[in-house]
Structure formats: C-alpha cells, structure tokens
Amino acid sequence: MIERIRQVFETLPDGRSGTGVYQKYSMVDAALSAFSVFFMQSPSFLDHQRTMQKERGKNNAQSLFGVYQIPSDNQIRNLLDAVSPDALWPLYRWVLQALEAQGKLKEFQVLGDSVLVALDRVEYFSSQKIHCACCSTKTLKNGAIHYAHSAVTPVIVSPHQADVIPLAPEFIAPQDGSDKQDYELAAARRWLEREGGHLPANVTFLGDDLYCKQPFCEYLKQQGRHFILVCKPESHKTLYEWVEDFQRLGQVEVIEKRRWTGKQRLTERYRIAQQVPLRDSDDALLVNWCEIEVIDEQGHIVYRNAFATDYALGAHNVADIVSAGRTRWKIENENNNTLKTKGYNFAHNFGHGKKHLAALLASLIILAFLVHTLLQWFDQCYRLLREELSSRKTFFNDLRALTRYFCFDSWQHLMEFMLDGLNIPIPH
Template identity: 50%
Template structure:
C-alpha cells in the first residue's frame, strides 16, 4: 500500500521554539473572552493562555510566582523573554478567564505542530511499511473527587450513596516500533455532552474524534490501534468507512462467535502457525504466531469479516512470557504475521510512554490546578497535553535540547535544572538558555560569556 509523501517544494520553514510560542499566542488570542465590554482588560487572553501554558511547559507550579518576583527586582522576567507574556495574571485571574474556554479552542496549535513535523520530514521514521502511521487510542482519568465537581463531570454513585466526580480524556498518539517517543494528537474529552442526559464514554469520544479529526490524519495512511473495547463492529466499521485500517486487541470473552469459529478450525487443523526460536539470556524462547482469515467479528449475516492472529511466547522452562490476540482489517500471511504483531503491540506505548509519563514524570496530569464551573479542568488538561507535545517537538527538532536531555537522563531532571536557573537569571531567549546550560555542562563558561545569554 502506498501513502502520500511531502515533496521538497512543500516543506515549510523549520520549526523553532520562538515560532511555536508565536503560534500559541495566535491560538490563545482567539479564546472566547468571558468579560463584558468595558470591564478591566489589563490582562489579555493571549497573556493568560501563555501564562498557564508556561507553568505546564516548565513543569513547575511556582514558575509564575518566581517570575513575578523577578519583574519586581529586574523589571523583566523569563515569562516575557521565553514565552512572550507582557503582563502576568495572578492564579485566580487565570482560572477565571479560562473557565469559559472549551478545550477544543486549543486545536489550531495541534494542527500547526503536527503539520510542521510532517512537512519538515520529522515523522518519516514513524511511518511503518504496509501500515502507514500507527495511531493508538486510549482513555485515562485526569481528575477525581468526592466533593469538587462541575457540569462537565462524570459521576459514579456507590452502594453507600456517595458520589465520585471525575474527568476523563481520550489521548490519541502516533507510535512506531523501536521509537522511544510518541506523538500526542488532539485529545477528546469524555464528558457530558450538550443536550444529553446519559453519561459519556470512551468509545463515544473515539467516534467524535474520528469524525472531527479523521480528515486531518487518515489521508496520510492510518492504522488504528486499541484494546478490546474498540474491537467491535460499529467502531471497526466506522474506521473502515473513514478510509483507515485497524489492529485491535481481541478477547475471547467479548467475541464468542469468532472464537467458536476458531475452535472449529482448530479441530481440523486449519489455523496457520508460524514458529520463531530466539535466545533470551540463558534461555531459549519459542514465539508461536497463529492466524486465521475472514473470521466473523459478531453473530449474524451482516458480521464484519476480520483477520485474527495471536502471539504466545513460552520460555524453555515452560513459563509463558506473553500472550495476546488481535483482530485486523489488514491482509495476513505467514510472511506478514510477525510484522502485524509488532505493530499491534505498539498499543502499550499509549499507556506506558504517554499516560503513565503524564501522571508520574513531572507533568502532574492528575493534579487539580483548578476545576472551575465550566471548562477549566478540561482546558488545563489540554494545556498539559500540549506542553507534552511541545516537549516532544523540540526533542525532535532541537539538537541542543536533545543533547541536554541525554546528559540529564530525563525531562523531569532537565526541567528541575531549568527552573532553578530561571528562578534567579533572566535569559534573552529559549536558545540562550540552552546554550548557557550546554556551556555550563562543559565547564568552560566565563563571566564574559554569560553576558551573551542573560538579560542585565
């Protein structure tokens, strides 16, 4: 299968941190303003949005507080020089001004960043032969409370009558085998929809995402990945109708008709098998790939036909190391089953490399930075996700940042050092900050060199 490529003539100017900040300014400037005409508008929406974003980008809840002190002492701050914030609102003002902004208002920033990566060739290595881009779907919770709630909250009533309020979000990513990074895509929030009395759910959010964003990504060639929740005919058919393909986990407990058919094939030896032997330390491991074609996804004459395959890895001492079943719309042969499993297994990265990173690696995704009464909780979560995407973008495009990240070992540790520096020194630009750190690591900085990067 062939997919469209970008010619050299179509390439845009290289992505830069300054260019990203300018695009964010344009995006935040278009936020709806809850203030009535004539009210005090000392703080603009773009300054408010950039201020909130800077907290998540810097992975420091106190970043704005430190920059306000710097303004008092030096009349300038890193909020201004790095993020272009002219006047820093207080935390309560930020929450008030952003509460009425739906998270969908951040969409232009996602489009800008993805288009920049795509058109400048950064995503070429994410394309998987025969399968295009692998787009994984998964939902995760980013807020839970028994007291704080808003109209957007999901609710769960327990046996004792108490209620838990929560916010959840669908967090799509692009992933690829052997790639350490994932590319976050626009989120879709799982929250009560206008005019609906029923609770929202992850699969409905996925359908909305497909309807809203499918036209942006599917023409590039997309294979959707997901757990068993997605491996049901309505969503699989929606993916196919949109022009994409899928590889979904497939469980026997939720696909009785399919596994009854497999049981019949098993009895007559009609399930194809491919064995691979490999070494793992002192042990040998046998990978058993099994597959069958044109299996019914559900009961009935209108059942969608899919291709089923599985991998079971067993060590020579009898211990089962791995087992997973999949269903796909892609053709399957003995020569393709290994690559199909490799692609399908990339789904775990949305949990480990994306959702787990957001919750445990400095992004504080589940922290309540402010809940509000309308959209605040979801908008702030969208800004956290956007900060994570920008980190990934500069990791791909900026060799200085990548070098520092390699030396520090993690983004969390790198930003700890960045926050220490920006608490006391005002840097002329993001590039100047990185140069200062690189020279410092090489232990050859002198007092006169510091003047190149620090605002006096």
C-alpha cells in the same frame, strides 16, 4: 513554536463583559502564563517571575514566553474557564502537518507506509466533592456520587521509536442534548469524525478490547482506515467458537519463530484464522484473527494476546502485525504514565472551574509534553542538554533553579548558558 502558540491563543474567546480588574489582562497572557507553568514543570514558576518583575523590572515569563503582564493564579483560572479546549485543535494539527512535511512521520511508518494511532482513555480528575457540569458521574455503593474527568488521548506510536506523538485529545463529558452519560467509544468516534481529515493518508488504529466492536470497526473501514485491535475470548464468544471450529478442521495456520533476546531464546507461536465473524449476527463483519504465545526455554508461556484486524494475514506478515498491535502499550507507558508521573502532574487539580477549565488545562499539559518532544528532535541545543542531563528530573530542576535566580533574554540565551556551564560546545 512560541509565536505559533501565541497566534492561536490570540483567537481565544473572551467571556468577560463590562469593566473590572480583569480587563487589564489579556486572554493571551492568561493562556501563555498557564502554558509556561506546564512547560517549565513548575507550579511556582509564575510566583518567582512576579517577584523578579518587582525587584528587577523584568522576568522570564516575558522574555521566554512573551507574557506581557502576569495575571494572578485565580485570574488565570477565571479567564480561562470559559475557553473550550477545542480552541487548541489548530496547534495539534499544525504540528502534525509540520512533522509530515519535515519527513519525521516516515520514521514512524510500519506495515509498508502506515502510521499507527493508538487510542485509550485516561482519567485526569476525580472527587466526591468538587464537580462541574462537564463531570462524568457514577453512584457508588454507599450512595455517594463520584465525579470525574477523563479523555481519549490518541497518540502516534511505532515499535521502532521510543517517543510518541500526542494528538489533540477528545474529552469525555456530557454532550449537549443528550441525557446519557458520555463514554469512551463515543468520544473516540467524535475524535475520528473531527480529526480524520487531518491525519496522514494511511493510518492503522490500535486499541484494547473495548474498541474491538463491529460499529467502530465498520466506521474505520468506511473511512478507509485499518485496525489491529485486542480481541479477548470473554467478549467475543462467537468469534472464538469459529476459531475452535477452524482448529478442528485444520484451518488454523500455526507459525513458530525463534528469537534470541541476548539473555534467553524465546519461541513465538502464532495462530491465524481468516475471515471469522466479529459478532453473532447475519450482518457480522468478517475479520482476520491472530494469536501470539511467547514461550521461554522452560516451556512457560510468558506472554499471550490476540488481535482482530482487517489486514490479510500470513507467515510473511503476522509477526509485523502482532508487533504493531502490541505497540498499543506505548499509549499507556510512554504517554499517559509520562503525563502522570514524569513532572507533568496530569492528575493534579490545577483548577477545576465551572465550565471548561479542567479540560483546557489538561490539553495545555499535553501540548507542553508535545513541545518538549519536538524540541528534543529539532533543537540542537535542547537535544545536547537532554543528552547530558539524561534524567528528566535533573533537567527541569536546573531549569526551575536558573529561571528563579536569573533573567534570560531568550531561549537561546538560556540554552547556551546551560551548555557553557556544562562545558559543552555550543553548535553553530
């Protein structure tokens, strides 16, 4: 993994000109240094390694990440500011292709052989003072300008898998040649145009009500993709009027299923309406609609939601379609919230810069999260340690402490040192 990351970092554009103090540091060292901070979940990791280098003549940034010379934090920011996050796209594509080749994506398939990709927007920076040319802006009621950075963060999800697979993000930022503010749907469309050809053959897209718009759904259909999108009454009045008409005519199919949770018996009531218009126009796209109500033993509705989809619906598959649609929540809980609250500090301002720095660092954080997920799946030593140190906080606290006081020759040396200390047999 580190070698592949290094190969991509070697292609990063170098915006320096002339000679100066920064010429002694390579772009590869700057990018690997930044990545190491996010991988170790330690803002002070590089400081400790600089100290170790002075005292011992070696350090873990070099032995574990291949950093030849560690630039200062300001130098890293200055060197990386001109690098667009586009430069990291090949890494995400390579990981996805490798997972598909390894058969890992089959574990995520549902609805036959479809892979679910959830789309959502996440904000990772906001300020009324710090800003750059890539900031989105909003004028507040008091006249102040709110500056922000956000991105669409697609992830592969499955109702049968606890983990998610982050894909390359698409950043919401002012676009060249346009006077309009960039927005979530436009960014999602750009992402699809760019990454669609690198995705598996059969993909079903999930999204909240914002995505349930005819132009976006038509584009998905043109690309041969499926969709299951949240569909709310307040934003789809025509569709719900048709559903009410179908209901009066007895053409809304109602299906009830009972499920025991281990604590209580729930009733799941599904309603299905076929071929209803997504909007009020002569060229309206016809979609299939379904609603779910989950009712407890006291008769209270504990959950209700509705979806529009291009899948044909019936008693044989409506529960699976709704289960897939409800999996959209994983992009918020298992991806965005993990990035914000589980040590990655996604919303922290590690460096804003004047051009691309904020977006590039955000992309590196997502990459670190992806690599951690891959290690837990494929590296036996890493997986054993995470099983023993089940608390993410404990695991990374141990990594930070060990790499501050000891220098390890390799990742394998570090992993085996930790396993030995926990009296866990080292796998052959």
